[in-house]
Amino acid sequence: MSTPGFTSEVETVMVHQRETISRLPAYxxxxxxxxxxxxxxxxxxxxxxPLASVTRAIASALGEIHLYPSMAVAELTDRIAARFDVATENVAFGAGSVEVLSQLIHASAGAGDEVIFAWRSFEAYPILVQVAGATPVPIALTDDECHDLTAMAAAITPQTRLILVCNPNNPTGAFVTTDELHAFMAQVPADVLVVVDEAYGHFNRDASSAVGIDFFRRYPNVAVLHTFSKAYGLAGLRIGYAIAPTAVAANLRRVALPFGVTELAQRAALASLDAExxxxxxxxxxxxxxxxxxxxxxxxxxxxxxxxxxxxxxxxxxxxxxxxxxxxxxxxxxxxxxxxxxxxxxxxxxxxxxxxxxxxxxxxxxxx
CATH class of the missing domain: 3.90.1150.10 (Aspartate Aminotransferase, domain 1)
Incomplete structure (x- = not known):
């Protein structure tokens, strides 16, 4: 007996899918x-x-995993805002900095818009840009593996909405100096958002390197990305954040996956801050x-x-x-x-x- 609404034969009609997505390489x-x-x-x-104190913090939350986490990530937002002396309205969280990066791209760029980044850099950059429907604009690194900020500035067009600066750069480890980034910012239109991705910032020991939070305070079109995955060792729990202009951070919360940052991740991040x-x-x-x-x-x-x-x-x-x-x-x-x-x-x-x-x-x- 056949079930109403189903066929026993293999379906030959393909449901509609975005052609752009089918051409994307998987991360x-x-x-x-x-x-x-x-x-x-x-x-x-x-x-x-994991540190013993972090493990205990995670264990203390296990009895509550039947409940939804704080979608506002309220306690951790307060801690990060106080740490960097910014308003809580400037802080937005996600399931790892890569998910926050996705929020930034979706909030800033769509069909017909362009996103500039160095290449080679973080492998997810071009993938996330195309998922959002925007056009990736990769700019080749210099011979010494650094961002070619001169070429990146020259690539800015009226369609540019977002520029990604990975500092230090993944996978080359090179960094952008403070002077270089100031000179670059002088060439970026005020309505183009520059994102300083500092996923590896804790390992950066060069005093001449640009520091994202300093540029956030100086320029109204800068956002900074941080993660708990690398130096804090919470890669398996997925938690990261952006410090961004108020209007940008508000839009990040609008496009964020609801309840994307688990209670376990929030507790672990708080414990990590206590154990710095x-x-x-x-x-x-x-x-x-x-x-x-x-x-x-x-x-x-x-x-x-x-x-x-x-x-x-x-x-x-x-x-x-x-x-x-x-x-x-x-x-x-x-x-x-x-x-x-x-x-x-x-x-x-x-x-x-x-x-x-x-x-x-x-x-x-x-x-x-």
Whole structure:
């Protein structure tokens, strides 16, 4: 007996889907080690386990997961506003800074609008722009892996609605200086929003680097993106925020996924803010390992630029697949961008030592 309204044959009529979406590449998560014994250094994750105080904060909320979280993220909003001396109306949260970035794009740009960003930079930038129906305008990096702010300024048109500045840049680790960003802002129309994405800001130790909050205070068309995923080690809980002009932040809340920031994430973020002294020690250890890894890479023959992120960038060009194969054989899972290079996260000393062995092995057949 057939069920009314259903057919037993395979449907031949395709429901309407946006053609643009079907052409988009899916965001690629870093390779997973599984039971292989390999070290996963492909996702820029914090190598340290959660702090005990953070684990306790999460556990204390488990008995309430049948309830919706605070959609306003009220307590955490107050803490962030006080921390940066801004109004609560300037703070908007989301499920990771990438979700807040999506909010920024949807609130600012649509069909016929343009969004400018450096390339290569964060892989999600062009995907999110196209999902919003806008046009991505990628601008090639300079030869030393930095944002080409001169070219980015020249690319501004009447259709430009948003400019993304990743500082330090993912995956190259290069940064934008204060003087460079001021000179750039002088060329940006007042009605174009500039977003300073500081997902890796805690690892940036160069005193000449631009600091997003300083530019937010100076310019009415600047927003800043922060995350709890990297330095705070809450990648699995998904929580990030923007500090933005009042009208922009209000629109972010309008386009945000309702109840997107879980109570577990909110409790963990609050506990992390309470434990910043302890977390700072961990960040210092990662920065110290980054310095050691860069030095060892250069000593073994690699030509690498400095990084201010929790990762290093190897510009391997056409040799990327070969080098990545060596890394995989040596038990290192890196983030490969075919034809361009590899990004390798700074892990524990043991993980970094194995990476350095793999990097030396990759240089044996052909010097990159």
């Amino acid at each position: 690629k998560q870093g390779a997973t080690a599984g039971d292989s014994g390999a070290f996963k250094l492909s996702s820029n994750e914090n190598p340290f386990p 002294a302890e977390l700072s020690v961990r960040i210092d250890e990662i920065v110290g390992e980054r310095t050691r890894v860069l030095s060892a890479l250069r000593a073994s023959g690699w030509r690498v630029t400095d990084s201010q992120g929790n990762f290093v960038w190897l510009r391997t060009g056409d040799g990327t697949d070969r080098v990545n194969a060596v890394f995989t054989a040596e038990g290192i899972l890196a983030r490969a961008f075919p034809g361009e290079g590899l990004r390798v996260t700074i892990g524990t000393p043991e993980q970094n030592d194995r990476f350095l062995v793999a990097a030396a092995a990759a240089l044996l057949p052909v010097t990159v």
